[in-house]
Amino acid sequence: MRIALVIRPFTDENLQTALQMDVKDIVTVLPNAGPVWDYLAILRHKKRIEDQGLRWSVVESVPISDNIKLGLEGRDSEIDNYCQTIRNLGAAGIPVMCYNWMAVFGWMRTSMTTRTRGNALASTYDHSDMENAPPVTDYGDITEERLWENLEYFLKRVIPVAEEAGVKQGLHPDDPPLSPIRGVARIITSPEAYDRVISFIPSEYNGLTYCQGNFKAMGADIPATIHHFKDHIHFAHFRDLHGQVPTFSESFHDDGDSDMAEAVRAYKAIGFKGVIRPDHTPTFAIDQDDVGGYNFLGRLYAVGYMRGLIHGTD
Template sequence: MALRAGRARRMIQIAEFLPPDPSDGVLWPIVKQAGIRHAVGGLPAPQTLADGEAPWDFMPLLRMKQLYESHGFELAVIEARPPLNNAKRGLPGGEAEIDTVCMLIENMGRLGIPVWCYEWMADFNWVRTNTEVPSRGGSLVSGFDAALLADAPGTEWGALSEETLWRTLQHFLERVVPVAERAGVKLAMHPDDPPLSPLRGIGRIMSSLENYDRLLALVPSPVNGITLCQGNFRLMTDDLPMAIRHFAEQGKVFFVHMRDVRGTVESFEETWHDDGPTDLLACLEAYRDVGFDGVLRPDHVPTVAGDSNLRPGYSPYGRLFAIGYLKGLREAAYREHPTTDSGPSSPTPEDSP
């Protein structure tokens, strides 16, 4: 699909996930030095809260937003969640958890923070069976082998069916979507990681393109959409550009995680951004063709020499390569296509001083 002649479109924006504490190491300075101007943030850190405050209250969120802005970053997405396990399982206390989400969404709307990235994985979040897989030049990546979990015990809450998760998700959306519509905040559902069900007796429902279509139909709304985490979607389909177009042409892609994996959903390892099986340039061209102008962030980078592997996938120096590589791919994708941000020889917003 080519851009219509004479029709300029905005380009996809490159962001980085920055925990809301610029004093924690070198991450904030090197991301800024790499030319990134959009931040994906968490929730306010506990040490920043005054007595009686919660992270989803207005004042802590205001201070956090001002913190990003004081360092030259626009807070584009919040990618952290209040506790939601009771809501996911349909247990007592779930309604109070949903009340908390509604408060977060309302305050995001008051502050002009446009996207909330959430997920519907019960009991545990992303799962890897190895976080020290040797990769290029001795770098480290994470991997997953479902066979190693064949005899893993269940969780303290017991087994959970996919049917229960669909029921609780529909209830959650019926409560939260009207709040998000009034607030002007987009709800971007992250896929299960890995998109495999069940894991340790726990059902997982955000695990296929068909299930994402079902998500969008549960409570139809302009604010009900997705986080297109390419590493997980790569495990759902062999044609990732097709999947991008399928959802983005509906206006349902609100946020992008760009990473890659090698293998199958039962057994895979993560890769450097330039060393995986996916044609990432074709993916960026797909976002370009549908006019997506939201943010993507590099995701799950290798741990490289000089970095710590304490947070696998999120080491600071590994991000520099990913940022540079993706900026180069973006330049290639948009070079012959006019945008409202820049022409072929002009700096992009992230590059501008």
């Protein structure tokens, strides 16, 4: 397993800092991309990374529209665009794409100002705060069955293209893994949901982004699920929490409820060859900008902790 980073802001100085942490794997989107990610633009972004001695290991993420997730008009041409983007990424040698199946709204928290260790800023999701939230009514009933049907439809068109292009697909859990929220169903909320996803097309290209924070939020056994999904884990997010759904707060990686060393042992035991990146971290008092879990210092601290776990476990 190799440690990777999202670079925010995407500057040469920050790329160089990653290399100084001995992080050589970069997780990024293509800046200013159109509906189809252009091959030459992909190539130049890749060269910008490689010219600094790094590599572009994962695309996180090519957006998937609500037309596709909800089965609305226009989805077929948008799926065609997604497939052409996969071909272009494959031609450029990018091996893994992360995506999610959250409709209408994505990652959600009810507070970004929770105080964690030393009054560092962290985030919380508390479902009781959402009980009176106005329901979403713009798209008709958004049921779990509707999301499942559209996901199956999508995968049956996309996975054969991904296989041909050599680009593995890693589905990220819904965050929070809870259904419904404001009347909008969510489906990627349990380990069993992933068994169903894989059953649609049993291919190693039809896999997971194993986001540890969300598996923790589901109440899943983290080492057991890493073993269960071993051949389908293409990318991992390292994160921890206090609590689980319906209420949890994010924590420093060395301060949450999980046994993170056991998680690292599990990745090693399955021979995980992909990359793992620190996911959200709390914001330190001396950090210059509070960017909702992606401040640089928090992730620098996380990389040191991850490196120590990797060195110290067997």
